[in-house]
Amino acid sequence: MSKVLNVALIQTALVWENPKENRRLLNEKINTVNSGVDLFVLPEMFTSGFTMNPSLVAETMEGETLSWLKEKAKEKNAVMLGSLVITENGNFYNRMVCVEPSGAVTCYDKRHTFTLAGEDKVYTAGTEKVIFNYKGWKICPLVCYDLRFPVWARNVEDYDLLIYVANWPKVRVAAWDALLQARAIENMAYCIGVNRVGLDGNNYEHSGHSVAYDVLGKRLDQIPEDTETIEIVTLEKAAIKKYRDKLNFLNDADAFSLKVQTQ
Template sequence: MQENKEILSIALVQSDLHWENVTANLASFEEKLAALPEPVDVIVLPEMFNTGFTMNTTLAEPMNLTTTRWMKQMAKQHNALVVGSFAVNDGGRFFNRLLCVSPDGTHAHSDKRHLFRMGEENNHYTAGSSRLTIEWRGWKICPLVCYDLRFPVWSRNLQSEPYDILLYVANWPARRAHAWSTLLQARAIENQCYVMGVNRIGTDGGGLEYRGDSVALDYLGEPVAMLTNQEAEKVVHVSKAELIAYRQNFPALSDADDFEIHC
């Protein structure tokens, strides 16, 4: 049975990635997680953390092989929920799939809904058709992938499916850094929730540059932690009592429009 925690500790793991090299990336992240300064409840890795943002679907893994097993090992070792996305081959269809893996080895997943057509992601991967909200240690968490950030309807904190924390894992290029930071703030403010955005740094195999700017924001859109253009493992702590008190004192979500999403 999960322990309900008033204070949740979350590790944002911002890293450069070895282009299309699963072995090197998993080894690198294993070292970074070993260096965390304290025990945490949630570990958040970037989008396609095992390869970089590649359209090379020959690297897509079936579920429950190398990367899934590694995530299970890390979740058990750190007694934490491990969150990140990677390319998955599911019955001959390819997905940019986000996994949330628990210490007991169970996992839930959702597939990236909005595929980045400017990078031809829509020509190689299949879009997801459902959103995931999981409950972890008394908190409701909604994890999404990169380009999904630009679509507020998909990210909306619905009364039928509420959450406390909105997570985005990303490979968001430096040339659009202003949009990254602005949209993350907007999602926090409009959804009255904590928002975590974990991005990569470095240059990928296609020559795109990334500068990180991973961030943790509170329900006002104010920074709890902000990372710059360097590798870093930042642990942040968020308060359930403070979130509830703010929502009670300023219940804007009660006036939100009611709607359904049809995929």
Template structure:
């Protein structure tokens, strides 16, 4: 178990529907972090941008090897999402949490973004997913999931919420507000990694990637962060334990289950 965890957020532009070019760009960024972090967070659909055209460019199981190679070489875990082709021939927006020993956890995005027609192209996930690493528990989430607090509800005593996104400029105020709210209401760290630049549909993205602590305090001080780059923060398990012991808000949760 690790009481402290060094996390790196990669906020960057994405090349529209060019998986090989994006992977090459991330190869360079990840190699810069080898031996200098414990967890790396990438944006949503980091190989393509938020595209509704998965035919011919979606990855299947071969993408796991890319994750595994970097995780093993860098001795860190990685979380990010890609358009993924399932054995059934259908597609999903799949989050992959890969650990350096090659063990991994997958989460298929539950709330497909109907405004962009994502629900017509990608299957939605069936359940919340928790990944564990170095004694930490992570609730894996993707972009639009951020708007649905019931799905993030902390009934599993997780430590960190992870949101990877392509969240556009017109609604970035909601991104900022909801990330902070999810941290406060769940008494957990909340990490949101967004992209920057313009995608193939003309949609603009301004980043605003951020880490909030259990009390909703910003951990990346130059906010809003709107440029390409890598930010690093250190999460502290004692911060979670002390705050939850002092402020026992989670004990007053209403009892109900998701269907």
């Protein structure tokens, strides 16, 4: 078990519907980071931007992007995490992949597809919440619109770190800021959000606001908005136990069960 987890937040612009060019640019950015990082976080749909044309960019789990992520994870001895468009069994998924140095892959399919943009019409929603363990840290990966639905993120698994990746537009970024901090506080877990910057193919502007919060909602990073940047934050396992033991908030939560309707 690692007492600390060093996480690199990659806030970047994305080239519209061009996986090859996005891999090239991200490869350059990742290569600027020296050793010591345990986990790299890329934005939602990091190979394409938030496209509703999945057939143009979709890959399989044996495709070029997964192969590239496995190479980078091994090279950097770190988890590579972000979402991309995956095709499987005749469906398209906005799939978060968490690729470990060993080559092991954990997948989470975005549960809450963004109806305002018609994502629900072209992508199949996920049905399972996922927690994966790395270096003794329990990590919960979620995607963009999931942020608006706190029940789905409810910390009944005693996870340590909640991660959201997004293409969250500037026009609604105040909600992004407020809800990420709230998720950290209510779940007594570290909460990281990584959002893209720049214009997408539909002329929506994205201002980043990537961030890391501790279990009390204190901001840990100094990431500037509207800027391509990489920042590394250090998370401490002892801080989680300290405040959970002292405050005991999670033990006072309401008991509930969640039914997920499959399609």
